[in-house]
Amino acid sequence: MLQRKAEEVLEAIWTAEEKGKRSQEQVQEEAQVELDESLLEELTGNGLITREEDGLHFTAQGRGEAEHIVRRHRLAERLLNDVLGMKAEETESNACEFEHAVVPEVTESICTLLGHPKECPHGSPIPAGTCCKEARHVVEKVVVSLNQLSSGESACIAYINTKKHALLHKLVAFGLCPGVQIRVHQKSPSFVVQCDQTQLALEAEVAADIFVWRPSES
Amino acid sequence: MAKAGEGRTGRTDMGKGIPGKEAGKRPKILLLGNPQVGKTALWSELSEGRRSPFRSEGEIMEVRRAPILLRGETFELIDPPGIQSLALDMEEVHLVKRILLAEGPAIILLVVDAKNLKRGLMLYLEAMELQLPLVMAINMNDEARQRGITVDPRAASSLLGIEACLTSALEGEGISTLRRCLAHATPPARRAIYPGSIQRSLEELAAQLGGEGPARFLCLLLYSGDREARNSLASWWGAEKAEALSRRIAQVQSQFNLPLSLVMAEARLRAAEDLREQFVQVMPSRRVPFADKVDRWIRTPPTGFLAFALILILLFLFVGRFGAGTLGWLFQDQFFNRVAIPACTALVRPLQWPFLEGMLVGPFGLISMGLSAALGLILPILGTFFFFVALLEDSGYISRLGVLLHRLFKHVGLNGKAVLTIFLGFSCVTMAILTTRLLDSKKERLIATFLLVLVPCSAQLSAIFALAPALPISGFAFVVLFVFLFGLGMGAIANRLVPGLGSDFLMEVFPLRIPRIKDVLLKTYFRIFWFLKEAVPLFLLGTLILFLSNEIGLLYSIERLAKPLVTGLFGLPPEATDVFMMGFIRKEGAVPILRNMVEAGRLNHVQVVISLILTTLFIPCISTTLVVLKQQGLKNALYIMGAILILCVATGGILNSLFRLAGITF
Numbered sequence: 001m002l003q004r005k006a007e008e009v010l011e012a013i014w015t016a017e018e019k020g021k022r023s024q025e026q027v028q029e030e031a032q033v034e035l036d037e038s039l040l041e042e043l044t045g046n047g048l049i050t051r052e053e054d055g056l057h058f059t060a061q062g063r064g065e066a067e068h069i070v071r072r073h074r075l076a077e078r079l080l081n082d083v084l085g086m087k088a089e090e091t092e093s094n095a096c097e098f099e100h101a102v103v104p105e106v107t108e109s110i111c112t113l114l115g116h117p118k119e120c121p122h123g124s125p126i127p128a129g130t131c132c133k134e135a136r137h138v139v140e141k142v143v144v145s146l147n148q149l150s151s152g153e154s155a156c157i158a159y160i161n162t163k164k165h166a167l168l169h170k171l172v173a174f175g176l177c178p179g180v181q182i183r184v185h186q187k188s189p190s191f192v193v194q195c196d197q198t199q200l201a202l203e204a205e206v207a208a209d210i211f212v213w214r215p216s217e218s
Numbered sequence: 219m220a221k222a223g224e225g226r227t228g229r230t231d232m233g234k235g236i237p238g239k240e241a242g243k244r245p246k247i248l249l250l251g252n253p254q255v256g257k258t259a260l261w262s263e264l265s266e267g268r269r270s271p272f273r274s275e276g277e278i279m280e281v282r283r284a285p286i287l288l289r290g291e292t293f294e295l296i297d298p299p300g301i302q303s304l305a306l307d308m309e310e311v312h313l314v315k316r317i318l319l320a321e322g323p324a325i326i327l328l329v330v331d332a333k334n335l336k337r338g339l340m341l342y343l344e345a346m347e348l349q350l351p352l353v354m355a356i357n358m359n360d361e362a363r364q365r366g367i368t369v370d371p372r373a374a375s376s377l378l379g380i381e382a383c384l385t386s387a388l389e390g391e392g393i394s395t396l397r398r399c400l401a402h403a404t405p406p407a408r409r410a411i412y413p414g415s416i417q418r419s420l421e422e423l424a425a426q427l428g429g430e431g432p433a434r435f436l437c438l439l440l441y442s443g444d445r446e447a448r449n450s451l452a453s454w455w456g457a458e459k460a461e462a463l464s465r466r467i468a469q470v471q472s473q474f475n476l477p478l479s480l481v482m483a484e485a486r487l488r489a490a491e492d493l494r495e496q497f498v499q500v501m502p503s504r505r506v507p508f509a510d511k512v513d514r515w516i517r518t519p520p521t522g523f524l525a526f527a528l529i530l531i532l533l534f535l536f537v538g539r540f541g542a543g544t545l546g547w548l549f550q551d552q553f554f555n556r557v558a559i560p561a562c563t564a565l566v567r568p569l570q571w572p573f574l575e576g577m578l579v580g581p582f583g584l585i586s587m588g589l590s591a592a593l594g595l596i597l598p599i600l601g602t603f604f605f606f607v608a609l610l611e612d613s614g615y616i617s618r619l620g621v622l623l624h625r626l627f628k629h630v631g632l633n634g635k636a637v638l639t640i641f642l643g644f645s646c647v648t649m650a651i652l653t654t655r656l657l658d659s660k661k662e663r664l665i666a667t668f669l670l671v672l673v674p675c676s677a678q679l680s681a682i683f684a685l686a687p688a689l690p691i692s693g694f695a696f697v698v699l700f701v702f703l704f705g706l707g708m709g710a711i712a713n714r715l716v717p718g719l720g721s722d723f724l725m726e727v728f729p730l731r732i733p734r735i736k737d738v739l740l741k742t743y744f745r746i747f748w749f750l751k752e753a754v755p756l757f758l759l760g761t762l763i764l765f766l767s768n769e770i771g772l773l774y775s776i777e778r779l780a781k782p783l784v785t786g787l788f789g790l791p792p793e794a795t796d797v798f799m800m801g802f803i804r805k806e807g808a809v810p811i812l813r814n815m816v817e818a819g820r821l822n823h824v825q826v827v828i829s830l831i832l833t834t835l836f837i838p839c840i841s842t843t844l845v846v847l848k849q850q851g852l853k854n855a856l857y858i859m860g861a862i863l864i865l866c867v868a869t870g871g872i873l874n875s876l877f878r879l880a881g882i883t884f
Contacts, residue, residue: 172483173302190624197333203723
């Protein structure tokens with residue numbers, strides 16, 4: 001995951017490019033953050049942009065990243081505007097927060113929920129995602145309990161829904177907590193899961209309390 | 219439970235700068251680490267074989283100690299059981315904390331698994347608060363490399379501000395570097411890892427309480443809601459300070475929805491993830507190692523059950539055929555019957571003293587029955603059994619059995635974690651009952667204790683193995699099946715009757731590995747040593763009591779008294795009473811008498827089956843009875859023993875009448 005500031009810069013370059021501009025000053029006008037030298041160095045170093053005489057250019061990888069960021073931002077604006085009834089001018093700052101926080105699976109679900117919109121409330125185009133290309137029209141539940149995964153699948157823990165603090169504490173001590181990748185080895189006679197190099201056996205009742213982001217199909 | 223007094227000694231010890239430096243006391247090095255990270259292998263490499271047999275402390279858990287030489291000074295290297303976290307409320311954790319606080323080690327040797335550094339670092343972040351010189355051994359480096367994990371010890375060392383090195387204890391790699399590191403141990407750099415308000419109040423309180431290592435660590439324990447720390451709070455710092463401290467903690471707690479212990483544990487996990495990023499590189503390999511495939515087979519049905527059956531067959535062949543058969547023949551028939559007993563008889567006979575002759579080589583003789591049975595008949599069976607069990611333990615198989623049998627255990631009110639406890643029962647019921655403390659709920663502890671009294675221990679198993687040749691296969695199968703189903707049935711009933719709830723099943727499944735024969739032999743040796751030391755004297759005492767009661771005619775009176783029960787109800791000859799008496803003193807004691815009776819043709823097949831079932835399922839020995847009393851209290855112990863007695867009489871009577879009515883003779 002890129003740093004927040006870096007994401008802002010990529011977004012600014014994208015917006016400037018849409019307007020046919022690319023010099024550093026023009027990009028700075030679009031950006032929410034200071035385009036300082038170290039930040040640009042970092043982006044070049046990561047192979048996301050190149051700096052040429054006429055201004056800032058994306059590399060192929062940088063373009064991909066920027067596309068995702070812009071897509072998340074504009075989808076967020078649509079969500080706030082269409083579903084929550086926020087005015088277009090108010091959506092901007094909220095959407096800015098949103099774009100950094102949303103994971104890809106959720107982006108797809110929001111897009112599907114909104115019916116794959118083509119433009120943001122301000123009229124800028126929203127880059128299409130896989131869900132748009134496949135023209136999905138049903139939102140898949142993104143967060144499911146661990147026992148809905150099949151064995152061999154990996155997923156990221158979203159939250160652990162239990163009132164038993166002692167159990168929770170033990171799980172944390174074994175390295176299990178939200179944000180951690182977990183892999184289901186087997187589901188019967190009891191669950192065996194792996195997290196890093198720790199293999200844990202647990203019963204179905206405990207597995208039912210652990211919720212994960214549904215793994216993407218890829 | 220640590221009493222307040224222990225806590226206080228701990229504190230004064232630790233307050234003296236370098237603790238453990240008082241005259242006459244060796245400074246100590248404490249090994250700290252997660253379970254199964256190779257702590258004990260490292261301990262054994264470092265101590266170079268100058269180890270004493272395991273001394274068990276806290277009764278259930280093995281704490282190993284050995285002297286090691288460092289900078290020309292002798293240190294004591296302590297290896298307690300592995301733990302997940304110092305902030306968890308578990309038996310093992312309390313034991314480690316007691317050693318930490320009461321013995322005040324001079325150096326902490328933190329052993330972490332290179333494959334699984336996150337968890338090692340979580341423990342590091344707790345130990346860091348002790349502010350004691352700390353060395354990190356990043357162990358199992360060979361396994362990590364195989365999995366594409368590269369650890370940079372120098373980066374770790376400069377990041378954490380301590381000595382750190384890579385080791386592979388099983389290969390003996392990195393041991394000399396580790397010794398150098400230990401000689402230069404320094405306290406780790408402090409780092410703030412907790413959410414602002416917790417961290418601030420933690421620092422503030424620790425400063426008020428003296429500021430140094432132990433105070434910080436104790437504060438950490440208090441914030442984590444540690445039961446023992448809270449209980450001994452007032453005696454450490456006086457009622458007034460303790461009161462203020464509790465208020466402050468409550469105040470911090472009010473800012474969080476989750477308990478502080480959890481908030482802090484999560485903070486440690488995040489911090490450990492961040493630290494790991496900085497000196498570990500992972501190149502995941504797509505290849506599934508063959509071991510993982512084997513692992514999957516033995517964990518899942520139906521292959522898992524096949525593997526289990528295969529293991530049981532191997533166990534029977536190894537212990538029954540090789541141990542009881544070949545070795546037993548060598549020890550008892552060749553050595554005792556042909557050499558030792560005739561030689562002793564030849565020595566004693568010229569004295570013309572029948573009492574002494576009877577006591578040594580008569581039917582209840584110390585040598586002819588006591589020693590010959592203990593060393594000739596039982597030792598080969600126990601030795602081979604201990605070896606096989608140690609092999610299974612070290613391979614990591616037992617936790618897989620837990621995965622496989624979890625549902626079965628659920629029926630009797632236990633869960634997969636209890637498999638280890640019950641499994642231990644097959645070695646020694648008394649020892650296994652002590653480990654019921656590791657189970658999570660009261661209900662589970664009671665049920666496990668009850669079932670363990672029914673579980674045949676190695677002594678009772680040796681009876682089955684020793685008498686197996688005397689029985690047709692149908693009789694043998696009946697005994698085994700009956701014992702198994704009876705235990706299952708009783709467990710299911712107990713599950714209904716005992717109030718309360720079980721616990722959630724959560725257990726680590728350790729990596730499968732090929733056990734090192736050296737370690738297995740060592741374990742077997744220590745257990746045999748224990749048998750010789752603990753059991754043989756009692757065994758001889760039992761023989762002596764039996765001999766004396768026989769001499770003064772007491773045995774005959776007891777036999778007559780028990781006749782209605784033994785002969786009438788169970789359909790056994792009156793001498794069978796001796797079997798039960800001897801069995802109570804030491805379970806192994808039942809074996810030789812039973813075998814003598816079989817060999818003398820005093821028992822038919824049905825009688826062998828009945829006496830085997832009764833001795834296997836019932837008759838807890840003296841030490842078991844005492845342990846049950848101690849662990850469960852008088853009331854529960856009476857319930858358990860009462861239930862066992864009633865079941866014993868009923869089973870014996872019912873089986874006897876059933877066999878008679880149905881005309882079963884096997």
